[in-house]
Amino acid sequence: MKSQDTPFEGGPMDGRVLPVMLGPTGHPPKTYRIPVPDPDGGPATMLVYRRVPRGHSRRLGLIQGWKYQYDPDDTSGGRLRWPWSKPATPPAAPPSGKPDEANG
Structure with missing residues (x-):
């Protein structure tokens, strides 16, 4: 697998450059x-x-590389968030299935 030297900003790793493995993309x-x-x-x-x-590049605005920035308030908890996942809090109770007496 390929790796890329990636700089780190902020936190205890500020100013360090580490080789980071690249994904399939x-x-x-x-x-x-x-x-x-x-x-x-x-x-x-x-x-x-x-x-x-x-x-970013000047003409097309393409990304010229990546760096890592310190995130002291990580709230993800290390879990993946899928668009079809249930929300963390239960939704409000749905209205009753009875038709409204004033309308019908």
């Missing part, structure tokens, strides 16, 4: 998670970085 993953072990033996802390465009 030739792009790095949208999120990059780095587990940091706890020195006291507790649960590991997860650093989350989001993929953002590095720059």
Whole structure:
């Protein structure tokens, strides 16, 4: 598989460049998670970085590369979100199936 040297911005990895494996489309993953072990033996802390465009070309506005930006408020929880998935909160109760007496 191919890899690409990708810069990291913000957070503890600021200024570092790491080789990141590219997917089948030739792009790095949208999120990059780095587990940091706890020195006291507790649960590991997860650093989350989001993929953002590095720059755009002048004439066509094409993306010229990718970089990772630190995301301290990660709310995705590491799960994939599919468009057909159920929402996290239950919807409001639907109206009753009885016809309205004033209309009918």
